[in-house]
Amino acid sequence: MPYEGEIAVDGNQKRFTILCPRCDYRPTHVERWICEPGCGAYWNTFWTRGLCPGCGKLWNITQCPECSHISPHRHWYRTPASHETEPQAREALESR
Numbered sequence: 047m048p049y050e051g052e053i054a055v056d057g058n059q060k061r062f063t064i065l066c067p068r069c070d071y072r073p074t075h076v077e078r079w080i081c082e083p084g085c086g087a088y089w090n091t092f093w094t095r096g097l098c099p100g101c102g103k104l105w106n107i108t109q110c111p112e113c114s115h116i117s118p119h120r121h122w123y124r125t126p127a128s129h130e131t132e133p134q135a136r137e138a139l140e141s142r
């Protein structure tokens with residue numbers, strides 16, 4: 047299962063890579079997430095864009111198997127433009 051592909055951003059197809067927003071960990075096809083709290087289904091959340099195959103719950107957060115940080119699911123889809131709106135960069139500007 048590839049972890050790169052194309053995603054529609056503002057009507058344009060853009061290439062994306064799936065990486066942890068916190069540590070840049072790149073999930074492999076063997077990673078699994080559990081629907082918890084939920085139905086307990088065990089699946090790879092990136093195959094379904096966060097949709098649980100057991101109960102149909104759409105997970106808008108995803109925990110990193112590497113650093114355990116929980117990030118919004120959509121932040122895992124990294125497109126060339128997405129670094130422009132990184133929260134760390136905004137915080138640095140606002141604290142001045």
Ligand SMILES: [Zn+2]
Pocket residue numbers: 081084085086087098099100101102103
């Ligand atoms: Zn579920």
Ligand SMILES: [Zn+2]
Pocket residue numbers: 066067068069070071110111112113114115
């Ligand atoms: Zn991580």
